[in-house]
Amino acid sequence: MAVGVFNVSQALPYRDAGISFGYPAGVTLMDLVPDDVKPLIHPHWNNFPPVNPMWHYLLAGIFMILGFLSFFGNGIVMYLFSTKKSLRSPANMFVVNLAFSDFMMMMSQFPMYVMNCFGGGYWTLGALACQIHAFTGAIFGLGSLMTLAAIGYDRYCVIVKAFDGGHISSGKAFFIILLCWAYATAVSIWPFFGWNSYIPEGILTSCSFDYISQDWSTKSFGLFLFIMCYCLPLTIIIFVYSQIVTAIRQHEKALREQAKKMNVENLRSNADAKKQSAEVRIAKVAVANVFLWLCTWTPYAYVVMMGLFGDQSKLTPLVSALPGLICKTASVYNPMMFAISHPKFRLALQEAWPWFCVHEAKDDDTKSSTTATETTK
Numbered sequence: 001m002a003v004g005v006f007n008v009s010q011a012l013p014y015r016d017a018g019i020s021f022g023y024p025a026g027v028t029l030m031d032l033v034p035d036d037v038k039p040l041i042h043p044h045w046n047n048f049p050p051v052n053p054m055w056h057y058l059l060a061g062i063f064m065i066l067g068f069l070s071f072f073g074n075g076i077v078m079y080l081f082s083t084k085k086s087l088r089s090p091a092n093m094f095v096v097n098l099a100f101s102d103f104m105m106m107m108s109q110f111p112m113y114v115m116n117c118f119g120g121g122y123w124t125l126g127a128l129a130c131q132i133h134a135f136t137g138a139i140f141g142l143g144s145l146m147t148l149a150a151i152g153y154d155r156y157c158v159i160v161k162a163f164d165g166g167h168i169s170s171g172k173a174f175f176i177i178l179l180c181w182a183y184a185t186a187v188s189i190w191p192f193f194g195w196n197s198y199i200p201e202g203i204l205t206s207c208s209f210d211y212i213s214q215d216w217s218t219k220s221f222g223l224f225l226f227i228m229c230y231c232l233p234l235t236i237i238i239f240v241y242s243q244i245v246t247a248i249r250q251h252e253k254a255l256r257e258q259a260k261k262m263n264v265e266n267l268r269s270n271a272d273a274k275k276q277s278a279e280v281r282i283a284k285v286a287v288a289n290v291f292l293w294l295c296t297w298t299p300y301a302y303v304v305m306m307g308l309f310g311d312q313s314k315l316t317p318l319v320s321a322l323p324g325l326i327c328k329t330a331s332v333y334n335p336m337m338f339a340i341s342h343p344k345f346r347l348a349l350q351e352a353w354p355w356f357c358v359h360e361a362k363d364d365d366t367k368s369s370t371t372a373t374e375t376t377k
Contacts, residue, residue: 023049023050027049027050028045028046028047028048028049028050029045029046029048029049029050029051029203029204029317030043030045030046031050032050032120032121032122033122033204034122037122037123037124040123040127040130040199040200041123041199041200041204042199042200042210042212042213044212044312044315045204045317047313048316048317050121051121051203051317051318053121055203055318056117056118056121056203056205057117057118059113059117059203059205059321059325060113060114060117060118062325063110063113063114063117063325063328064110064114066106066110066325066328066329066331066332067106067110067111067114069332070102070103070105070106070328070331070332070335071103071106071107073099073332073334073335073336073340074099074100074102074103074331074334074335075103076335076340076349077095077096077099077335077339077340077345078096078099078100078103079352080345080348080349080352081095081096081099083352084348084351084352086344086348087344087345087348090154090167090168090169090170090172090173091151091154091155091158091168091173092339093170093173093174093177094147094150094151094154094173094176094177095151095338095339097143097147097150097177097180098144098147098148098151098334098335098338099334099335099339101140101143101144101147102140102144102330102331102334102335103331104136104140105136105137105140105141105144105328105331106328106331108132108133108136108137108140109133109136109137109206109328110328112125112129112133112206113205113206116204116205116206117205121203121204121205122200122204122205123200123204123205123206123207130198130199130200130207131191131192131198131207133198133206133207134191134198134199134206134207134208134209135188135189135191135192135198137206137207137208138184138187138188138208138209139181139184139185139188140184141229141327142183142184142187142188142229143180143181143184144330144331144334145184145229145233145297146179146180146183146184146233147177147180148233148237148289148293148334149233149236149237149240150176150177150180151338152236152237152240152241152289153176153236153240154168154173155240155241155244156240156241156243156244159244159247159248160243160244160247183228187224187225187228187229190221190224191209191210191221194217195217195220195221196209196210196217196218196221196222197209197210198210201320201321201324202317202318202319202320202321202324203317203318203320203321204317205321206321206324208324209221209222209225211303211304211307211308212307212308212312212315214308218308219308219309222304222305222307222308223308225304226301226304226305230297230301233293234293234294234297237289237290237293238290241289241290288337289337292330292333292337295326296326296327296329296330297327299322299323299326300323300324300326300327302323303315303319303320303323307320
């Protein structure tokens with residue numbers, strides 16, 4: 001049967017006794033898409049067979065779990081900040097902004113994604129919804145990225161610039177947050193003005209900007225995004241955390257040398273001596289932050305660059321779809337990494353919901369080592 005006369009009702013897996021053995025030879029991903037949806041989709045996806053329907057259900061299930069965890073974790077952070085005055089510090093303003101951005105990321109993404117996965121395995125909501133889906137994903141994703149950079153900058157000011165009056169005030173924190181959202185909007189809005197476009201991608205259940213077309217407009221915008229959304233935030237994060245680790249190492253070295261001169265084992269209190277040194281703790285936080293950032297965003301950056309300048313035959317529907325799902329996991333681990341693991345948030349959580357099985361001693365290291373705790377805000 002010629003592909004040109006193939007219709008959607010015929011594009012079903014071969015079945016024998018209820019067991020699927022795949023699609024007929026020659027069927028492509030586009031054959032499963034109704035004619036009124038095809039104008040939204042790039043012809044590149046006509047080169048690949050349909051994915052197994054199992055992938056739609058599996059990814060929808062994963063997305064639902066991620067959505068629940070994101071709503072729960074980020075919702076807790078926003079609730080505690082709004083009800084506990086003890087948490088309303090300039091540093092925690094960035095943490096709450098990150099929670100809000102991650103919460104809205106999943107709110108704007110996963111309902112449409114799940115609906116399309118269960119509604120036929122293609123984008124079913126029309127061109128306008130596709131643009132809204134892609135734009136909100138871009139603006140909230142980039143908002144989270146820039147807030148992560150702002151959190152790193154705040155820690156840098158507290159630790160590295162502590163003796164230069166480096167602490168950020170509430171007013172300055174609010175201004176930086178506004179800059180993060182202005183930056184995210186300025187980068188994400190261009191497809192509405194003709195520089196690139198928002199189209200369905202991967203297994204066609206989500207939308208993003210076009211990184212497949214080979215015209216210069218598409219490639220230039222892809223490079224613009226790569227620099228503004230990957231290279232710049234990564235440079236900031238690596239710089240600030242490397243400076244933090246260096247400053248703490250120098251501080252620890254100075255303490256050891258002073259203790260040696262005074263013929264004592266160390267200059268720390270007994271409470272501090274029972275805990276990890278600030279050097280080790282902060283180094284772990286810094287390495288974890290950079291490592292998670294790279295693991296989350298590098299796969300998607302690689303897919304974009306491969307689509308624009310590499311071998312597009314390797315850009316299969318699943319290869320394109322999975323990195324986007326990995327990016328969404330950041331909205332789940334961010335509240336745990338930057339808020340719920342922090343002693344002050346845990347104390348507030350323990351006070352708000354004693355049944356939550358959180359046991360945080362009130363005489364924690366927030367009273368014994370200012371430098372160490374400031375780095376985990």
